[in-house]
Every structure is written in structure tokens, then in C-alpha cells.
Amino acid sequence: YDYLRILIARLGTPHCPDCDLPIGTQTADQIVDKIMSEPEGTKLYLTAPASIEVGQAYEMLWDELRTQGYVRIRVDGFTHELDRPPQIDRRRKHDVSVVVDRIVVKESSRSRIAESVEGTLALGKGVMQVIYPQDDTPEPRWPTRTHSQHLVCEKCSRSFEPLTPHNFSFNSHLGWCESCEGLGTQTGANPAALLRSGKFTLEQGAIALWPDLNRDVAKWMLAALSQQTGIPLDVPFDELDGRQRRLLYYGTGDTWLDVFSPKSKQEPLFRYQFKGLYPALEEAARLSPGLRSRLEHLVDEVECAHCGGSRLRDDAAAVRFRDMTIDQLCRQPLGQLQETVKQWKMSARERKIAGELVREVQNRVDFLNDVGLEYLTLARQAATLSGGEAQRIRLASQLGSGLCGVLYVLDEPTIGLHPRDNIRLIRALHKLRDLGNTLVLVEHDKEVIEHSDYVVDFGPAAGKNGGQVVAEGSADVVGKKRNSVTGPYLSGKKAIAIPSNRRISEDAANAILSKDVRQAAPPHAAAIAPPNKKKKKTTKKKTTDAAEKKATEDKTTNTVDVLTLVGVTHNNLKNANVKIPLGTLTAITGVSGSGKSSIVNDVLHASLAKTLHRASAIPGAHERIDGIEYINKVVRVDQHPLGNS
Numbered sequence: 001y002d003y004l005r006i007l008i009a010r011l012g013t014p015h016c017p018d019c020d021l022p023i024g025t026q027t028a029d030q031i032v033d034k035i036m037s038e039p040e041g042t043k044l045y046l047t048a049p050a051s052i053e054v055g056q057a058y059e060m061l062w063d064e065l066r067t068q069g070y071v072r073i074r075v076d077g078f079t080h081e082l083d084r085p086p087q088i089d090r091r092r093k094h095d096v097s098v099v100v101d102r103i104v105v106k107e108s109s110r111s112r113i114a115e116s117v118e119g120t121l122a123l124g125k126g127v128m129q130v131i132y133p134q135d136d137t138p139e140p141r142w143p144t145r146t147h148s149q150h151l152v153c154e155k156c157s158r159s160f161e162p163l164t165p166h167n168f169s170f171n172s173h174l175g176w177c178e179s180c181e182g183l184g185t186q187t188g189a190n191p192a193a194l195l196r197s198g199k200f201t202l203e204q205g206a207i208a209l210w211p212d213l214n215r216d217v218a219k220w221m222l223a224a225l226s227q228q229t230g231i232p233l234d235v236p237f238d239e240l241d242g243r244q245r246r247l248l249y250y251g252t253g254d255t256w257l258d259v260f261s262p263k264s265k266q267e268p269l270f271r272y273q274f275k276g277l278y279p280a281l282e283e284a285a286r287l288s289p290g291l292r293s294r295l296e297h298l299v300d301e302v303e304c305a306h307c308g309g310s311r312l313r314d315d316a317a318a319v320r321f322r323d324m325t326i327d328q329l330c331r332q333p334l335g336q337l338q339e340t341v342k343q344w345k346m347s348a349r350e351r352k353i354a355g356e357l358v359r360e361v362q363n364r365v366d367f368l369n370d371v372g373l374e375y376l377t378l379a380r381q382a383a384t385l386s387g388g389e390a391q392r393i394r395l396a397s398q399l400g401s402g403l404c405g406v407l408y409v410l411d412e413p414t415i416g417l418h419p420r421d422n423i424r425l426i427r428a429l430h431k432l433r434d435l436g437n438t439l440v441l442v443e444h445d446k447e448v449i450e451h452s453d454y455v456v457d458f459g460p461a462a463g464k465n466g467g468q469v470v471a472e473g474s475a476d477v478v479g480k481k482r483n484s485v486t487g488p489y490l491s492g493k494k495a496i497a498i499p500s501n502r503r504i505s506e507d508a509a510n511a512i513l514s515k516d517v518r519q520a521a522p523p524h525a526a527a528i529a530p531p532n533k534k535k536k537k538t539t540k541k542k543t544t545d546a547a548e549k550k551a552t553e554d555k556t557t558n559t560v561d562v563l564t565l566v567g568v569t570h571n572n573l574k575n576a577n578v579k580i581p582l583g584t585l586t587a588i589t590g591v592s593g594s595g596k597s598s599i600v601n602d603v604l605h606a607s608l609a610k611t612l613h614r615a616s617a618i619p620g621a622h623e624r625i626d627g628i629e630y631i632n633k634v635v636r637v638d639q640h641p642l643g644n645s
Contacts, residue, residue, distance in 0.1 A: 001378055003364070004326055005168035007357045011350055012321045014160060016153035017314035023153050023160060028121060031147045032114045035105065035130060042105040045131035046116050047074060047097040048124030058088050058096075065098060072099035074131075077140030098123060126150050127159070160315050168319075168326060170311035177313055179306035186304050193298045193618050194277055198238035199567070202226075206237040207248070209277065216261070224259045225274055228252075250305075251276025309379075327379070333593070335374030338365045360400075367396040370428045372421035375572075375593020386597075388415035392425070399428060404436035414445045418591040426451045449490065450475045457486045560584075561630040563604075570620025571598040580604075582630055601636075608634040 014023045026034075035044065050073070052061055062085045065073065073080055074097045080086050088094060100123060101116040103109060120128040126149035131142055146152055151160040169175040176182030193208075200206035202222065203213065211218050226233045229252060231244045240248075251274050258268035275283070281295060303309040310317040310327035317327055322344060332340060341362050346355060368376070371392040382390070391413050398408065413425060426448060433439055433453075441448065449455055455478045457471040471481035478484055479491035488494035563580040573595045580586050588596050602620035609615035611628055 001330065003357050003361045004329060004378075006165045007354050007361065008319055008321045008326050009163055009165040009168055010354050010357075012163075012319035012326075014151055014163065014315070015318040015320055016156060016158060016160075017318040018158060019153055019155045020318075021153060021155055023151050025149055025151060026147055027149070028114070028118050031117050031121075031128070032110070034147070035103075035113055035117070036107070036110060038105045040106050043133055044103050044105065045074075045079075045099055045133065046101045046103065046120045047099050047129045047131060048120045049127055049129070050096045050098050051125075052096070058085070058090070061096075070098050070100070073097065074099060077142075079139065097129060100128075121149060127152060127157075129157075163316055163319065167316045168312065175312055175316055177304060177307035177311055180304040180311065182311045184304055184307065184309045184311040185302060195237060197623055198621065199236050199623060201234050201236055202231070203233040207277070209281075217259075220259050220261055220269070221257075221272065224257045224272075225252075228255075228257050247276070249276055249278050251279055330378040333375055333377055334365055334368050337378070338362075338369050338374070341365055364396070364400045367399040367428070368393065370399070370424055370431075371396050372417055372424050372592055386416050388413065388417060391415075392417075395428060395432070399432055402435065407438040407440065408432065410439065410441045410443075412443055412445075413441065414443065414448055416592065418589075419447070420591055422447045446490065449486075457481070457484050459483075459485050461485075561627060563625065563627040563630070565599065565604060565622060565625050567623030568599055568603055568620070570603050570622060571595060573598055573620075582627070601638075605634060605636050609636075 015021060016023055038044070050061065050065070052058065062073075062082055066082050071082055073082060073085065074095075075086050075088065076095050078086070079099065100120040101112075103113055103116065105113075117128070128147050130145045130147065132144070133139075134142055146154045146157045148159070151162065152158065153160075164174075166172050166174040170177070170182035170184070177184075180186050195206055196208045197206065205213055213219060213222065222233065225231060229244075229247050231240070231247060237245075254273065256271045256273055259270050259272065261269050281298065284295065304311070307314070307317060308327075310325070312327070317325060319325065321329075322340075324340075329337060329340070341358070344358060346358065368374075373389065373392055373396070376385075376389065385393070391410065395408075395410070395413065398406075413429075414422060417425060422445065429439055429441075429448075430451075441452070443449060443452075452475065455472065455475050456469060457478050459466055459468060459470040460483055471478040471484040471487060475490055479487045481487045561582040563582060565576070565578040565580075568576040568578065572593070576595070576599065578599060588600055590596050598620060603622050604625070606615075606617040606619040607622070607625050608628065608631065609617050610619060612631065612634055
């Protein structure tokens with residue numbers, strides 16, 4: 001990130017956060033060329049902003065301008081003669097500018113226009129405006145273009161200071177968002193907790209906090225909101241645009257909405273102000289302690305509304321390099337960021353300024369991808385990383401440091417890594433070794449052990465029966481040691497036995513996939529032999545007990561209760577539907593970053609904990625979970641210490 005912020009500070013193009021337009025400095029000659037590009041015969045006013053000193057009266061400013069030879073001024077969009085200046089309310093702030101010249105664009109007037117531009121810039125301290133008079137438009141609405149020798153937005157005239165790398169650091173007061181102070185989050189209502197489902201429309205009750213929409217008054221109020229704000233009622237919430245969602249979250253301000261009934265279409269029944277979901281929650285929590293406790297489950301750490309999670313002040317967050325902001329780059333998965341950086345084509349000037357920076361960014365992104373972290377983003381919070389991910393990030397940083405003569409101690413770096421990515425991790429370890437370093441790994445993964453130069457095997461058992469070096473040497477040597485527990489597995493003489501029988505047969509599993517819930521299958525406690533195979537003979541005496549006979553018959557027709565997750569879209573999950581048969585051991589697997597933890601921890605566990613134990617967890621985005629009624633408790637066991645698990 002540090003290399004990226006220096007790169008963007010040097011080569012990025014500033015943009016206005018309000019208008020989303022590029023901003024830059026201009027010379028007087030460039031401004032003249034811009035004016036001369038207008039059609040010949042175009043009439044223009046050249047004006048300079050007039051600043052008034054603290055405590056100075058406007059009358060003194062008028063006298064000073066008259067002394068300098070100026071004839072006209074513009075106050076709040078209207079032109080006045082200095083001989084007859086307007087009456088000004090000193091309690092209000094006014095937009096005052098001086099009309100330096102009125103010109104007509106033609107080639108023969110170029111020298112005069114150039115002289116007027118220089119004079120206007122001098123009076124405006126580097127800032128001037130070009131006014132385009134229009135006969136059919138009120139004067140305050142005449143088109144205006146701002147030109148500046150400083151960083152100023154041409155559309156809104158907002159000025160900006162030159163940015164340094166410190167302005168792109170969320171750890172510095174020079175760069176962090178003033179609202180969240182660089183955290184990127186704030187305490188507030190989680191949007192996911194306010195919705196029943198993003199697939200519902202407003203008239204279907206997408207907003208969970210709203211009253212019963214079957215009531216006439218609620219329908220009329222909702223119709224008034226839709227008609228006067230343009231928010232459609234028949235479009236799913238997830239498909240509303242940013243402006244429409246913001247109106248729902250933050251309200252319409254002080255605007256009054258007229259509510260009509262079908263019988264009173266001429267005169268409104270009443271009027272109301274829609275303050276929005278977030279302000280309404282904050283006000284309710286402030287006024288009533290009882291409501292505050294009832295609304296606690298809606299409160300969570302949410303994305304900062306001011307900076308949108310970028311953690312930066314708005315002018316720094318708006319700077320772009322190759323049409324991307326630093327926040328957009330940091331939100332790309334590292335695999336995608338690697339391709340983005342490779343596609344940067346640098347000019348000779350850019351290579352001279354930041355060629356080394358781009359190489360460092362490329363190298364570090366490559367190292368992170370080499371250790372199997374292509375699914376992470378630079379914006380990912382360190383607290384959300386697993387132990388294995390954090391260890392591989394530290395490994396990548398050491399690869400980037402280029403140090404030699406160092407002894408590295410790694411504790412099971414393959415934890416959480418899919419076997420597909422093992423070889424990439426091994427290559428990274430070999431690369432670190434080849435720099436002239438020593439690596440000592442505590443590891444159980446067969447592939448890593450086989451690629452090691454030297455292996456030390458401890459045993460022969462655990463606890464008081466262990467503590468001895470039973471074998472050492474290459475993997476081949478250890479594999480031949482008879483007293484080594486590890487050796488036979490390395491040599492292939494032993495392997496972990498795969499059970500032939502499952503709690504659920506292949507046919508039953510296919511049946512589960514073909515239907516929604518409660519599929520026909522053997523009971524939880526019964527292991528099923530493969531189909532079409534004869535049952536083994538048993539010496540157990542047959543029972544003729546009616547109850548046992550009935551129970552045996554029931555086993556063949558019993559059903560498996562299934563937990564079904566429907567429409568999961570949390571993080572990178574793409575509307576996933578997952579069925580989990582209860583009473584079985586179900587493995588959730590897949591390559592790193594494919595969504596396993598998202599669906600198990602953020603959706604499944606959070607939803608069950610909230611439903612069964614009234615936990616304050618906010619589940620990840622999903623449509624629904626079927627089958628919760630078959631469960632009475634959920635326990636999460638993870639890598640945290642036992643006291644916290």
C-alpha cells in the first residue's frame with residue numbers, strides 16, 4: 001500500500017469528489033487557447049473573484065475597485081454598475097466578482113483577450129471565470145467556466161491543495177477521513193439487518209422495520225414517497241440505484257410529502273417528512289432507553305457513510321491513476337491486481353518518475369500470489385485473516401525484503417491452504433532458501449515434507465512415549481525407517497483408510513440433491529451398505545418382537561432432515577444454494593477464497609446463532625435457511641483459544 005500511495009501521489013490525476021471531473025492547473029496561454037476555440041462571434045464576460053477582508057465593509061471594496069478603473073461587478077449572479085452598487089445584507093455570505101472585460105471571440109482580438117486574461121488572473125490571484133451570456137436565460141443561470149492556475153474544479157469552483165503521499169495515508173491526520181478517522185467503519189445500523197430480503201420490492205415489504213403495508217394509511221404514505229421521489233415500488237431492493245437507496249437510508253431532508261387517499265385526490269389528507277431509516281433509528285434510540293435495547297441487534301460496525309470505506313479524505317480518495325482510485329485498486333483481489341499492474345504502460349516521463357515504484361508494487365503482488373493469497377484484497381482487515389493467511393503474508397514480505405543469512409521458523413504454513421496451492425507455497429519457500437536463508441518448518445503435509453532438503457522425525461509416539469529423534473535425513477531415508485510412524489506414509493506402505501460405508505449412500509445423496517428438503521434416505525444412525533450387495537450373514541438370533549420388526553421397517557423409509565441455504569450472495573458467493581444433511585459429517589471444501597468460510601461462518605453460524613440464541617450477529621447476505629426447526633443449538637469451534645471458543 002505504501003508504494004501505491006506514493007505512486008498515485010506522483011502520477012495520479014486529481015478529480016473533484018463532488019463533480020467527478022478531472023481537475024488540473026492551467027497557464028494563461030492555455031486559457032486563451034480555450035477561449036479562442038469558441039465559435040467566432042461568441043460574447044463572453046471575463047470575471048475575477050473579489051475577496052473581502054475581515055471587518056472590511058462592501059462600500060470600501062466598491063471604492064477600491066472604482067479607483068482601479070473597474071466599472072462593473074457581479075453579486076450573486078447579477079451584474080451591477082459600480083456607480084450604482086446593490087444594497088448588501090452584511091449578515092449573509094455573497095458571491096462577488098469583478099467584470100474585468102466583455103469580449104467577442106475573433107482572431108483579430110487575440111492579443112486583447114490575452115491581455116485581459118492575464119489581468120483577470122492577476123486580480124483573482126490565479127483564478128478567473130468565463131461567463132457565457134444568454135438572452136433567453138435568467139442571468140444567475142448563465143453558463144460559467146472556471147479557469148485556474150491552481151487546482152480548481154471548473155464546474156463547482158472548489159479549490160484543492162496539492163497532495164503528497166501523506167494525504168493518502170489513513171494513519172495520518174493529513175489523509176484520514178475526518179468522520180471515521182481512518183477506520184473505514186462507524187457504529188450504525190447494518191443495511192442487511194433492516195431488510196427482510198433484497199429480492200423483495202418495497203410494496204412486498206423489503207424493509208423489515210416498516211409497519212404492516214396492508215394498512216391503507218401505510219400504503220398511501222408509501223405511494224406518496226414513491227411519487228414525489230421517483231423510487232419505484234415494484235423493483236426489488238437490490239436493483240434500486242444508489243440515489244434511491246440513499247434516499248431510503250437518509251431521508252428526503254426537510255421536504256414535505258403530500259399524502260392522498262383514493263377519495264381525496266385534490267386535497268392531501270396530511271403531510272409528512274421522511275427522515276430516513278438511519279436517522280429514525282438514531283432518534284428512537286436517543287429518546288427511549290427501552291427502544292435502545294430493542295434496537296441493539298440492528299447496530300453493527302458498518303461502512304463509513306462519508307468515505308465509503310476508503311478511510312481517506314474525499315480529495316485523496318478521488319485521485320485516479322489509469323482511471324482507478326487507490327481504494328478501487330485495494331479492493332481488487334490480488335490475482336486481479338496482478339493483471340492490472342501488468343497492463344500499466346508507462347511513458348518515458350512516467351518511468352523516470354515512478355518506474356521503480358511500479359516494479360516494487362509488481363514484485364510484492366507477485367510474492368503474495370506465489371504463496372496462494374490471490375483471493376485476498378489489500379483492503380482486507382488484518383483481524384479477519386486466519387493464522388495460515390497471516391503467516392503466508394509475512395512470508396511474502398520476507399520474499400520481498402531480499403534478505404539473506406536469516407533463519408526462518410514457520411509453524412505449519414500449509415494450514416488452510418488447498419492442496420492445489422501447495423506447490424506454489426513450496427516454490428516460494430525454495431525461492432527464500434535460494435536467497436541464502438535457512439528455513440525450519442513444523443509441518444505434517446506430505447508434499448511439503450517430500451520437497452524438503454532434510455527431515456527430522458520425532459517420536460516414536462506422543463507425550464511420555466515421545467521426545468526422541470527416530471529418523472533424520474532426506475525424505476527417502478526417513479521413509480525407510482521401521483521405527484518411524486511418519487516413514488511408512490512417506491514411502492507409500494501405509495495410507496489413511498477410506499471408509500467404504502457412509503451414513504448416506506450415493507443414491508440417498510443424489511436424492512437429497514434432486515429435491516428441496518426432508519429427502520427419503522436411511523436414518524442418521526444407520527450405516528448403509530452399497531446397493532445390490534448381499535448382506536453379511538449374522539449369528540444374531542432373529543427377533544419376532546412386533547415393535548422391533550416395525551422399527552426395522554421404519555429404518556428403510558425414514559427421512560433425513562436437511563438444512564438448506566438458499567440464495568447466498570455474501571462476499572463472492574453467487575446466489576449459492578447448499579444442502580446439508582443433518583446427523584452426518586459434512587465437509588465443506590474448495591480452493592482458498594472460494595467462499596467456504598463465508599457460507600459456514602458468516603451465513604450459516606451467524607443465522608443459527610441469531611435465531612436459536614438471540615445473538616447479535618448480523619448474518620451475511622442470503623435469501624433464507626430452511627430446516628432450522630430441526631436444530632435446537634449451535635456451537636462454533638474454531639482456531640481461537642479454548643477459553644474464547
